[in-house]
Amino acid sequence: MSDDYLLKVEDLTISLDVDNASFSIVEGVNLTIKAGRVFALVGESGSGKTIVSLSILRLLGKGVSITGGKILFKDDQAQTIDIVKLNSKGKPIQAIRAAQIGMIFQEPMSSFSPVHTIGNQIEEVIHLHLDLDKKQARQKCIEMLGKVGIVNPERAIDQYPFEFSGGMRQRAMIARAMICNPKLLIADEPTTALDVTIQAQILKLMKDLQNELNMANLFISHNIGVIAQIADDVAIMYMGKIVEQGPVRDILRNPRHPYTKGLLRAIPHLADIGRSRRLEPIAGSVPNLYERPNGCPFAARCSEFIENICDRDFPKSTEIATDHTVFCHHVERDQNQQNLVVNI
Amino acid sequence: MPILQKILVRLGSSALMLIAVSIVAFIIVSLPPGDFADSYAASKISSGETVTLAEIEAIRRQFGLDKPLYLQYFKWIGGMVQGDFGFSWGYSRPVTEVIGERLPMTILIATGTLLFTYITAIPLGIYSALRQYSVADYTFTILGYIGLATPNFLLALLLMFGATTWFGVSVGGLFSLEYQDAAWSMGRFWDLLTHIWVPIIVLGTAGTAFQLRIMRATLLEELNKMYVTAARATGLSEFKMILKYPVRLALNPIVSTLGWELTTVISGAPIIGLVLSLPDTGPMFINALKSQDMFLAGAMMLIYCILVMIGSFISDILLMIVDPRVRMGAST
Known part of the structure; x- marks a missing residue:
């Protein structure tokens, strides 16, 4: 793959320490986010997608630490920084936060301090990273609030978060994350806590801003429908590993990993209303974190399980189309047979 | 609700509280059996002097102790309002002076x-x-x-x-x-x-x-x-x-x-x-309670209550300052 990436995660491993024992919660994750593109990370709750997103800004909580791999980021001076090597409480990472990589969180209700005004909390970001005086900062803040669709921003800037609705708070959060014009915006399930109509508005807003500012976006979600609307590239995570990734069209039209197929089958379709088609859930449930299976983590629930292969080793990556890779023994075997046929 | 209005409401409730507390304080200091006349006689007798019943009655009349309790209360609280806290029998000085130098x-x-x-x-x-x-x-x-x-x-x-x-x-x-x-x-x-x-x-x-x-x-x-x-x-x-x-x-x-x-x-x-x-007022308060020096004890008890009320008033105002949710009456 070429060198035109903005953020590249290589072989990232993250562990959780519990009472002197250590468990991997993210294993060998590789991601490449290109400038100006929307990259979606999809997975169930507990699959490690939020952990990956937090690790990029070194915001992991107590007991959770990066134990291997690299997070390479090209900063605005075209220098490549390995974020993993930075001190999580040091100046270099603080200079990247919000200035070059902004972040939006899942819960708009609790992402703002309830006792400081919205304006105070957004202007603070301006003062940290941009060289503007108080008046200019306030002006910029009002402009940004207007841009994210907050009605009457002159008034809103002096209001407290509890005077805002959930949707407004998420808009304000977007303003706070984008005020310094970062090159990458990480959005961790930004619409999950909102009702459906507001979800659609927020998604449109993010898409518009992303186009306007030519920003890259790492979008974390468990909602395939949302991904289809917004993403260019997508990676599917299961138990801390990426099982399939590629351009969003390829993945949605031609899913190869049994887990991806299962996820897509589990989406309700409008056309099915009134028919007697039931949703197809994925059989079984996610194994316990502490009993991570040896081979493919999905083996125990997989309909295409191959004995003595799937439960032994984690599958190698198989590239089935340009940039579309799958980690599955089944796919690997098919591909080998095809190659064999071609070679003959 | 505007902040000023909140403060006024708070002050109003404090005033009502003060009246209630003054009644309770007065009842408490009057509760122990006997009165100052009795304990005065007891201390005279224990030091070897003789006291006649008529003398005790005279003291009782002099301080209005023979009147019903509610009349005593109104006399006491009426004086308070005018800044007259009554007379300390124990110290033989006005209560305001005794408390004033220790408060x-x-x-x-x-x-x-x-x-x-x-x-x-x-x-x-x-x-x-x-x-x-x-x-x-x-x-x-x-x-x-x-x-x-x-x-x-x-x-x-x-x-x-x-x-x-x-x-x-x-x-x-x-x-x-x-x-x-x-x-x-x-x-x-x-x-x-x-x-x-x-x-x-x-x-x-x-x-x-x-x-x-x-x-x-x-x-x-x-x-x-x-x-x-x-x-x-x-x-x-x-x-x-x-x-x-x-x-x-x-x-x-x-x-x-x-x-x-x-x-x-x-x-x-x-x-x-x-x-x-x-x-400070501590030992004085305890002595006043022991010798049933009721005007001194009552006034002191009331002052302690006022101090506590001022404290919680300040605490409420501070809370309004540090937390806009309290100030603006928001629920979340």
């Missing part, structure tokens, strides 16, 4: 104790929370539990004992002998400072331990909240972020228990005043 010391000790409590508890609580399970955290915890569990009078005795045996200084009272009745000067003030720390530590230790635990627990809880991670994601330095966001929110319970803390200090003060023989 400043009480207020000084109470304020000093509160300052000591918060100035120590808040930073130590923050430190404990940020270095949870460190040696320092465990040390503060242990000291805190000892502080909470030790009765004040015992602590007072221990401090007095320690100061006299190891440092050779007398810590009873608030002044050394030479400054006892001297006029105010820098020297006298310094002398006061060298004495006042004892009652302040005695009265403040339990409260400090308690507030430290509250600060630690609330801050630990706040540190796990989403807005902290979100604030970190803005690139704010860790120290500034902690002071600006979680610490600010963790101050809420501290501020709202201010009035309550003052209550503990004020109700603990008389006993400590007696043990340490302080020239």
